Amino acid sequence: MKIGLFTDTYFPQVSGVATSIKTLRDELERRGNQVYIFTTTDPHATDDESDGVYRFSSIPFISFTERRIAIRGLFQATQIARKLDLDLVHTQTEFSMGMIGKFVAKNLNISCVHTYHTMYEDYLHYVANGRLLKPIHVKEGTLAFCHHLDGIVAPSKRVLDKLTDYGVKSPIRIIPTGINLRQYHEQATKDVRAELHLLPNTPVLLSLSRLAYEKNLGALIALMPAILRQVPTAVLVIVGEGPAEADLHEQVRQLQLQDHVRFTGEVVNERVNDYYRMANVFVSTSKSESQGLTYIEAMAADTKVVVAKSPYADDLISDASLGRTVSSDAEFVRTVVDYLCHADHYPDKPELRQHKLHDISATYFIDQIEAFYQDVINRYQAYDEDEE
Numbered sequence: 001m002k003i004g005l006f007t008d009t010y011f012p013q014v015s016g017v018a019t020s021i022k023t024l025r026d027e028l029e030r031r032g033n034q035v036y037i038f039t040t041t042d043p044h045a046t047d048d049e050s051d052g053v054y055r056f057s058s059i060p061f062i063s064f065t066e067r068r069i070a071i072r073g074l075f076q077a078t079q080i081a082r083k084l085d086l087d088l089v090h091t092q093t094e095f096s097m098g099m100i101g102k103f104v105a106k107n108l109n110i111s112c113v114h115t116y117h118t119m120y121e122d123y124l125h126y127v128a129n130g131r132l133l134k135p136i137h138v139k140e141g142t143l144a145f146c147h148h149l150d151g152i153v154a155p156s157k158r159v160l161d162k163l164t165d166y167g168v169k170s171p172i173r174i175i176p177t178g179i180n181l182r183q184y185h186e187q188a189t190k191d192v193r194a195e196l197h198l199l200p201n202t203p204v205l206l207s208l209s210r211l212a213y214e215k216n217l218g219a220l221i222a223l224m225p226a227i228l229r230q231v232p233t234a235v236l237v238i239v240g241e242g243p244a245e246a247d248l249h250e251q252v253r254q255l256q257l258q259d260h261v262r263f264t265g266e267v268v269n270e271r272v273n274d275y276y277r278m279a280n281v282f283v284s285t286s287k288s289e290s291q292g293l294t295y296i297e298a299m300a301a302d303t304k305v306v307v308a309k310s311p312y313a314d315d316l317i318s319d320a321s322l323g324r325t326v327s328s329d330a331e332f333v334r335t336v337v338d339y340l341c342h343a344d345h346y347p348d349k350p351e352l353r354q355h356k357l358h359d360i361s362a363t364y365f366i367d368q369i370e371a372f373y374q375d376v377i378n379r380y381q382a383y384d385e386d387e388e
Contacts, residue, residue, distance in 0.1 A: 001373065002034045004081055006101030007092035009067060010039040010053070012046075014241075014266060015210065016293045017117045020155075020177040021092055027178075027366040036084055038077055038097060038104075040068040054080055056097070070096035078104050086110060088373055092117065094145040102149075111380040113373065114146065115153040116163060119290050139166045146170050151376040153369070155291040156312040171379075173372050176291055176312075178365025181357055184273050184300035192278040196237065196262055203234040203340040206279035206303070208272065211242030214288040218244070219329075221251050223285075224260060226333045231340050234260065236283075239275055241266045276301035281339045282323075284308065285332065292316075296360040299323070299353075304346065306335050321349045322356065 005025060009017045025035045040058035047053040056073030081089070081104045091101040091114045098114070105112035120138045142163070146152060149170040154160040155177050163172055193200060205227075209215045217238065227234055238248070238261065245263070252261045267275060276282065282298035284307040289295075291312060298305045299316070305323035307313050317323045323339075326332045339346070358364055 002036075002085055002087045003028060003373075004036050004038055004084070004086045004089050004101065004104065005092060006038045006077075006089060006097040006104070008040055008058075008069060008095050008097045009093065010037055010042075012042060012044045013067070014269075016291075017092060019269065019293060020115075020117070023178060023180060023362050023365070024090075024369065026180070027362045028369070031366060031370065034084075036086070038080075038101065040070050040097065042068065056100070058096070070100065074100055074103055077101075078107050081108055088113065088377060090115070090373075094141065098145065102145075111150040111373075111376045113151045113153065113376055114149050115155070116142075116146075116159050117155065117290060119159070119162065119288060142166050143168060150380050151372060153372065158310060158312055159290050171376075173368075175365065175368045175372065176360065177293060178360055178362040179293065179296055179300060180362045181300055181360075183270075184276070184297060186273060188274040188277045190271070190274055192274045196264070198235060198262075198278075203231050204279045205234065205236045205281055205283045205336065205340075206239070206275060206298075207236065207283055208239040208267075208275060208294050208297075209284070209286065211238070211240045211245045211248060213244045215242075215244070215284075215286045216288070217248055217285070218251055219285040220283060221248060221255065221257065221261060223329055223333055224257055225255060226329075227336055227340075228260060230333075230337045234340060236261045237264060237275070237279065238262065239264045239267050239272075272297065273301055276303045279303055280343065281306055281336060283332075283336060289313075300357060300360070302348065302353075304339050304343075306332065306339065316356070316360075318356075319349065319352055320346050321352065 005021060007021055009015055010021060011018050028035045037053040039055055041055045056070045058068040058070045061067045061069050077100050086108060088110055089101045089105040089112045091098040102112055121135050124133050143166055146168045152170050152172045153175045154163060154172050157174060160172055160174050207220060211217060224236055252258060276298050282303050282305045287308050295305050295307055295316060299322055305317060307325055309325040309327045313325045317325055324335050326335055
């Protein structure tokens, strides 16, 4: 099958969406499919058409400059897609390249599938500090984009419920994004603790995400004094970059936590396993996750997780040997301290972990994606025959 993935976000940009698209492409190609990326220009990109990546002129997005919006390419993309003889378009954004993808599919008379990655109501502060766009505008924009789609992939039940609440009528299937387990089965390649000047027995909490306001990292830092009262040598390692970085550094300074909070900056994807494996517990206070790829990466690296309660997280983290979900600050502190001080109380359960890892594997993800593609194409062809 020849598949065109249309996305505003792709490597070298760092995000959960970019990672999920890379996983999707790699695993589809491993199955013998031909996959082409249609995306925006990026000043740091080194790929080209020989890599199956087609880039279209773009500009930085307002108030979110590390993301980009295509400003042309409608007819050029159509010509390229026709030459490639695509069988299916799979859009990954509701913005510029997503709209171009829908246009291409309509003009080539082929199916168009969409993955709804982002819970936009959590991101309204990026436009005029939340004063311009409201949840009703997200609903209207979502309904407009999802109209006439042949199928929608929801990474979690939370996304499915939100799209259903909006009134989206296109067929929706829950397919959580999988990860390449091979990367996380490996032992650490470098001693991250030594690089960060941490002792082998230092209790370490790890946060790995964009340093963005919707990730609620300020709340995580604010809980460190309570954790330190019970575990005085604990250190929080924060991996990532983003617009909230300066404010987070200032918060650490004001709370006098410089000895207990380390900012590493961005870490290349090939090294994240080293960071997961050096930590005693992976933590997140974010409430904006549509799925939470970092949760399953941590789990795949055999690191216990403590994250905010949600239907998806509750289902994923169903046993204390894997981690816990929490619903209050007090519960978060109590749980983190328990894992730091009594990790031996929660031994690994290999059969349970293997079952969970199967469900979050890239292989299982692509099994479901390919089945959905085929259902969509069959339904599309049946509709065309009925029309004739």
